[in-house]
Amino acid sequence: MADRSLVFPADEFRHRVARLQDEMAGQGLDALLLTAAPDIFYVTGFLTRFWESPARPWFLIVPATGDPVAVIPSIGAALMARTWIEAIRTWDAPHPGDDGVSLLIDTLCSLLPEQARVGVPMGLETQLRMPLADYDRVAAGIAPRRFVDGTGAVQRVREVKSAAEVEAIRASCAIAGRAFARVQEIAAPGRPLETVFRDFQAMLLQEGADWVSYLAGGAGPDGYADVISPASSDPLQDGDVLMLDTGTVRNGYFCDFDRNYAVGPASEAVRRTHAALWEATEDALASLRPGMLARDAHRLLSVALVRRGAEPGGGRLGHGLGITLTEWPSFTPLDDTPLREGMVLTLEPGALVAPGRMLVHEENIVLRAHGPELLSPRAPLEMPEL
Amino acid sequence: MADRSLVFPADEFRHRVARLQDEMAGQGLDALLLTAAPDIFYVTGFLTRFWESPARPWFLIVPATGDPVAVIPSIGAALMARTWIEAIRTWDAPHPGDDGVSLLIDTLCSLLPEQARVGVPMGLETQLRMPLADYDRVAAGIAPRRFVDGTGAVQRVREVKSAAEVEAIRASCAIAGRAFARVQEIAAPGRPLETVFRDFQAMLLQEGADWVSYLAGGAGPDGYADVISPASSDPLQDGDVLMLDTGTVRNGYFCDFDRNYAVGPASEAVRRTHAALWEATEDALASLRPGMLARDAHRLLSVALVRRGAEPGGGRLGHGLGITLTEWPSFTPLDDTPLREGMVLTLEPGALVAPGRMLVHEENIVLRAHGPELLSPRAPLEMPEL
Numbered sequence: 154m155a156d157r158s159l160v161f162p163a164d165e166f167r168h169r170v171a172r173l174q175d176e177m178a179g180q181g182l183d184a185l186l187l188t189a190a191p192d193i194f195y196v197t198g199f200l201t202r203f204w205e206s207p208a209r210p211w212f213l214i215v216p217a218t219g220d221p222v223a224v225i226p227s228i229g230a231a232l233m234a235r236t237w238i239e240a241i242r243t244w245d246a247p248h249p250g251d252d253g254v255s256l257l258i259d260t261l262c263s264l265l266p267e268q269a270r271v272g273v274p275m276g277l278e279t280q281l282r283m284p285l286a287d288y289d290r291v292a293a294g295i296a297p298r299r300f301v302d303g304t305g306a307v308q309r310v311r312e313v314k315s316a317a318e319v320e321a322i323r324a325s326c327a328i329a330g331r332a333f334a335r336v337q338e339i340a341a342p343g344r345p346l347e348t349v350f351r352d353f354q355a356m357l358l359q360e361g362a363d364w365v366s367y368l369a370g371g372a373g374p375d376g377y378a379d380v381i382s383p384a385s386s387d388p389l390q391d392g393d394v395l396m397l398d399t400g401t402v403r404n405g406y407f408c409d410f411d412r413n414y415a416v417g418p419a420s421e422a423v424r425r426t427h428a429a430l431w432e433a434t435e436d437a438l439a440s441l442r443p444g445m446l447a448r449d450a451h452r453l454l455s456v457a458l459v460r461r462g463a464e465p466g467g468g469r470l471g472h473g474l475g476i477t478l479t480e481w482p483s484f485t486p487l488d489d490t491p492l493r494e495g496m497v498l499t500l501e502p503g504a505l506v507a508p509g510r511m512l513v514h515e516e517n518i519v520l521r522a523h524g525p526e527l528l529s530p531r532a533p534l535e536m537p538e539l
Numbered sequence: 540m541a542d543r544s545l546v547f548p549a550d551e552f553r554h555r556v557a558r559l560q561d562e563m564a565g566q567g568l569d570a571l572l573l574t575a576a577p578d579i580f581y582v583t584g585f586l587t588r589f590w591e592s593p594a595r596p597w598f599l600i601v602p603a604t605g606d607p608v609a610v611i612p613s614i615g616a617a618l619m620a621r622t623w624i625e626a627i628r629t630w631d632a633p634h635p636g637d638d639g640v641s642l643l644i645d646t647l648c649s650l651l652p653e654q655a656r657v658g659v660p661m662g663l664e665t666q667l668r669m670p671l672a673d674y675d676r677v678a679a680g681i682a683p684r685r686f687v688d689g690t691g692a693v694q695r696v697r698e699v700k701s702a703a704e705v706e707a708i709r710a711s712c713a714i715a716g717r718a719f720a721r722v723q724e725i726a727a728p729g730r731p732l733e734t735v736f737r738d739f740q741a742m743l744l745q746e747g748a749d750w751v752s753y754l755a756g757g758a759g760p761d762g763y764a765d766v767i768s769p770a771s772s773d774p775l776q777d778g779d780v781l782m783l784d785t786g787t788v789r790n791g792y793f794c795d796f797d798r799n800y801a802v803g804p805a806s807e808a809v810r811r812t813h814a815a816l817w818e819a820t821e822d823a824l825a826s827l828r829p830g831m832l833a834r835d836a837h838r839l840l841s842v843a844l845v846r847r848g849a850e851p852g853g854g855r856l857g858h859g860l861g862i863t864l865t866e867w868p869s870f871t872p873l874d875d876t877p878l879r880e881g882m883v884l885t886l887e888p889g890a891l892v893a894p895g896r897m898l899v900h901e902e903n904i905v906l907r908a909h910g911p912e913l914l915s916p917r918a919p920l921e922m923p924e925l
Contacts, residue, residue: 245853
């Protein structure tokens, strides 16, 4: 892959745009205005870590027919020109008085009829990546054209992955799998958790990660208090469970799964809970099917845990995955998103071992017509002992 | 630093809130509503990489007097409880029908009088980190209280760093400096750029980075075409200039500087341009003072480059730095932000070597009353040869 600016062939992106335009037609949208890094990467292949800088907004317009138009800071022109996108308009950002606002208004007005409805992702799990005051200026400047919620179109398309996307996520999963298999090289009683975190990230890079966007975890005698903390300097101790959860990126695609390790022999409660999580995952691997809803997946995992005597942890028990660490849908009791063939999902059952101490187990799958296909190398039933 | 959830003592955060409340008073704000990771970290010390997941919004209310109130997903309750924040209200997110909206409305209405003006960062270099449709629901739900632009208060306070913040940034700069000094261990003719990027990130972790949020760079015979690209698989070649630019994070604080290396002997044009960049930086180190404007820094660097026969690259020539890779202000011809004592800034002159090929040189400073103090170890005048 000599040119990282275009992870896939142009046809992959043309196909995505065609799918978006189908959904847009169904929802009466004359265009989509995209501002967020994942959405812009999805359509263009424009891959950069420069999004880390909040200084400049970036815009991509997907019209109802025809190719997208990029309206971007000039600092990105050279990289965008290496993607399949041909229509690229730039301004010198950051511009305190007019940071792309007038150029975006001009572009939208020149492309779209006055009655146009322009979809902007405004719903669950979306964020507008531009200053809110500038958004209001653009909304006023394009009138009578108007912004409406475009979440549905983007979600419907991005949720179902192409074959190329599935392979990209599989590659990220394989990188993390190889690093998880080597954790005994870096973790042992007495090692500070923060050292383990550093070494594990370095190992992910050695195994082929382009970068490590996410690592969280914890360690404690009956599991961990939460799953989002950075590492403390506390040393690992005999009797701890160590959990590492990584969102590792290769070619712009994430994996998102964790592994648990016993520091010395695990307690009976910990082993029983880990087995319940592992077996609940087996149940989901056997019975999840397209046509179920996201909340059915939540119920399936909850029931499987309870049947094995485990107390399900709060929160969601899985979610979508792909060009962000987490994507729609969420396996909660309230999410009625239909599960469809081609979705890439995490199965993430958690259970309490003791009050305030939990274990979480996670695998990544792609949902096929006949059920889940694993993308992460399956965790062992018994936690590896360090 | 045993507890990474609170990088600094609570007094540091109380002092920040007092400064914010001073600015709020000056601008007639009855509260700030913060949604973005850097703003919430700034006030609370809540440090997690979980922001990588776009699934859930997080809210922090800073009232005109008294302590902040967190309104957050329950998955973050345990970690937030380890900060100095005592008022923590949670909901089970993601909730498709009401993802914190009613809880936020209730909290704002219970805390604030009906005529309250609630500042939300809406201006340059800010983003609202919650679904736009939910923001509109909250705005309607809190009426007659209303949202107004709170950018100024946040910018004025965050721009000037405390002593503890300066030391945190200095520590990140030192980590990157040690890694930059070892680049000859990982980069040589024939090595693919993507391998150099992986190895350099691993080296940053070895040197003490908690994580590497940003790495960009390039390599080519007369410099590089842009400064935001991920690595290609192209091998380094004799005559290339290799540039690596990293935003490395330790305890939630960034450095942001680059270094250039000559792969084999550098051409005369490259050496001349690098010397001009280095000397222009010397000029800025000697003459930048509080009371100048951001645009004065731009002019100072531009003039210094032209005087040495270099052609300044487009875009900004420096910016703020701290809890994000880039912060206000920007050294552009249009930014009239006053430079103040205690600001941490990058000096980032760039110049063209040939059409479409440039060199960029960057250092990090804190602005003292008497002028800049370097936080990054000063680059050598002559590029190191690999």
